[in-house]
Amino acid sequence: MFQSILIANRGEIASRIIKTCKQLNIKSVAVYSDPDEDSPYVEEADVAYPLGGSRVNESYLNMDKIFEIAKEAEVEAIHPGYGLLSENASFARRCEEEGITFIGPTPDVIEKMGSKLSARKAMEEAGVPIIPGTNEPVETVDAAKEVANEIGYPVMVKASYGGGGIGMEIVKSESELEKAIESNAHRAEQFFGNGTLFIEKVIEDAHHVEIQVLGDHHGNAVHLYDRECSIQRRHQKVIEEAPSPLLTEETRREMGEKAVQAVKSLGYRNAGTLEFLVDEDQNYYFLEMNTRLQVEHPVTEEITGIDLVEQQIRIASGEELAINQGLVQIQGHAIEARIYAEDPKTFFPSPGTIEDLIIPKEEFIRNDQSIKKGFKITPFYDPMVAKLIVKGKDRNEAISRLETALSMYKVEGIKTNIPLLLNIAANQAFQDGNTQTSFIQEHITNK
Amino acid sequence: MELKSSMAGNVWKIVLNEGDQVEEDQDVVILESMKMEIPIPAESAGTIKELKVSEGDFVNEGDVLAVIE
Numbered sequence: 001m002f003q004s005i006l007i008a009n010r011g012e013i014a015s016r017i018i019k020t021c022k023q024l025n026i027k028s029v030a031v032y033s034d035p036d037e038d039s040p041y042v043e044e045a046d047v048a049y050p051l052g053g054s055r056v057n058e059s060y061l062n063m064d065k066i067f068e069i070a071k072e073a074e075v076e077a078i079h080p081g082y083g084l085l086s087e088n089a090s091f092a093r094r095c096e097e098e099g100i101t102f103i104g105p106t107p108d109v110i111e112k113m114g115s116k117l118s119a120r121k122a123m124e125e126a127g128v129p130i131i132p133g134t135n136e137p138v139e140t141v142d143a144a145k146e147v148a149n150e151i152g153y154p155v156m157v158k159a160s161y162g163g164g165g166i167g168m169e170i171v172k173s174e175s176e177l178e179k180a181i182e183s184n185a186h187r188a189e190q191f192f193g194n195g196t197l198f199i200e201k202v203i204e205d206a207h208h209v210e211i212q213v214l215g216d217h218h219g220n221a222v223h224l225y226d227r228e229c230s231i232q233r234r235h236q237k238v239i240e241e242a243p244s245p246l247l248t249e250e251t252r253r254e255m256g257e258k259a260v261q262a263v264k265s266l267g268y269r270n271a272g273t274l275e276f277l278v279d280e281d282q283n284y285y286f287l288e289m290n291t292r293l294q295v296e297h298p299v300t301e302e303i304t305g306i307d308l309v310e311q312q313i314r315i316a317s318g319e320e321l322a323i324n325q326g327l328v329q330i331q332g333h334a335i336e337a338r339i340y341a342e343d344p345k346t347f348f349p350s351p352g353t354i355e356d357l358i359i360p361k362e363e364f365i366r367n368d369q370s371i372k373k374g375f376k377i378t379p380f381y382d383p384m385v386a387k388l389i390v391k392g393k394d395r396n397e398a399i400s401r402l403e404t405a406l407s408m409y410k411v412e413g414i415k416t417n418i419p420l421l422l423n424i425a426a427n428q429a430f431q432d433g434n435t436q437t438s439f440i441q442e443h444i445t446n447k
Numbered sequence: 448m449e450l451k452s453s454m455a456g457n458v459w460k461i462v463l464n465e466g467d468q469v470e471e472d473q474d475v476v477i478l479e480s481m482k483m484e485i486p487i488p489a490e491s492a493g494t495i496k497e498l499k500v501s502e503g504d505f506v507n508e509g510d511v512l513a514v515i516e
Contacts, residue, residue: 055457164482234483341481342481347483348453348454348483348485349454349456349480349481349483349485350454351454351455351456351480351481352455378455379454379455379456379457379479379480379481380481381481381482382482383481383483
């Protein structure tokens with residue numbers, strides 16, 4: 001086991017990783033940018049080093065500085081959290097070169113799954129169903145037209161290296177295709193440095209369901225069941241829950257098996273998530289793989305009782321998985337609500353100072369956060385400021401507890417999406433499990 | 448008339464140049480804040496008399512981005 005770990009991240013996820021480090025008696029080393037100096041995680045860590053700067057390029061993405069600190073602090077491993085450097089193959093590779101363990105999969109697997117196109121190919125080889133579409137880049141408008149005619153409109157034009165909803169667009173007819181190809185290639189080039197596009201069929205009325213997996217260095221792999229993450233705004237998740245209200249027991253078992261099959265085929269080591277679209281007829285299609293810890297991992301931890309960060313650290317240190325599939329059982333229902341610093345109607349960001357903060361505390365509530373009264377939410381990072389997780393014996397109890405917890409939650413000084421979250425929790429369609437990815441548009445915004 | 452920033456962020460893109468005609472609700476500047484693009488449109492039609500910011504600048508809520516006449 002490692003003696004010390006550097007956490008190359010910030011905010012709530014840094015705080016989350018520090019908690020497990022403490023339980024495992026590992027020295028935690030935090031890093032922070034100038035605006036994060038007063039963030040609670042900095043104090044929670046055993047040691048903390050300033051990165052300097054505000055913007056991510058100057059701070060949390062500054063690899064030279066991070067390795068300089070890692071050496072000074074003599075850490076044996078780096079946990080990248082999510083976002084930032086977590087899916088950066090060059091960072092993982094440089095960890096190897098510097099003799100520091102990267103807590104995550106190998107750089108080759110990160111690279112392979114980082115391209116949506118090569119991920120599609122890899123999953124097809126592993127026998128996992130993929131969305132009908134192209135496995136090769138679509139390079140000309142004519143080629144795009146040919147593919148789209150073959151699979152039938154509407155189609156989804158997607159950037160192979162895209163993310164966060166950028167570089168993807170639904171195209172309803174041939175007349176819209178040319179413009180969509182040009183603008184998305186341009187945006188993907190600008191944002192991700194690669195304009196490669198491909199085309200997939202649009203899966204109508206789909207739910208977003210993902211499977212949590214773990215693989216170790218000894219060829220063992222398990223899945224930790226599913227999470228439903230269909231409630232999204234701007235293609236980003238807002239509410240996640242486990243288990244999914246959509247899946248039948250048969251689909252749940254089958255998807256879990258396919259996910260384990262994928263882990264074994266990839267030789268995947270560490271925690272990962274396979275995202276799927278699932279339609280009302282229980283057809284499921286691989287969407288992409290996240291080769292890291294997910295923001296919404298707490299709902300899986302709550303229903304399985306397994307600490308995912310602990311598993312990540314144990315796997316990275318070379319330990320054999322102590323969990324076999326039979327030991328993973330679903331107990332109860334958990335829901336996570338992401339608290340965003342944003343206008344609940346327009347979804348525009350709302351940076352500012354937290355003037356007052358009341359975080360509800362009950363035995364059924366888990367708060368993953370690193371904010372406090374007086375803390376300044378700056379425009380430099382993601383708008384997610386905290387996560388509220390509730391657990392109940394079943395979905396109905398979890399929803400009613402979510403409403404209770406949200407109504408107790410108070411953040412003054414900045415706008416938050418708490419009113420939106422309350423609306424969702426009280427919505428009949430949500431309560432009925434009628435949660436397609438279009439939920440917010442259909443049941444909230446357009447009402 | 449002064450066009451003010453509705454929130455803190457970086458100036459991601461300046462859409463129009465000094466001397467350009469601008470329509471009501473037409474975007475003049477696009478800010479980037481919390482990983483999101485925020486267009487700042489003109490409140491009324493006119494001519495861009497002066498741009499007070501450059502791309503990459505950091506602005507606070509209420510800062511003047513441009514003067515429109």
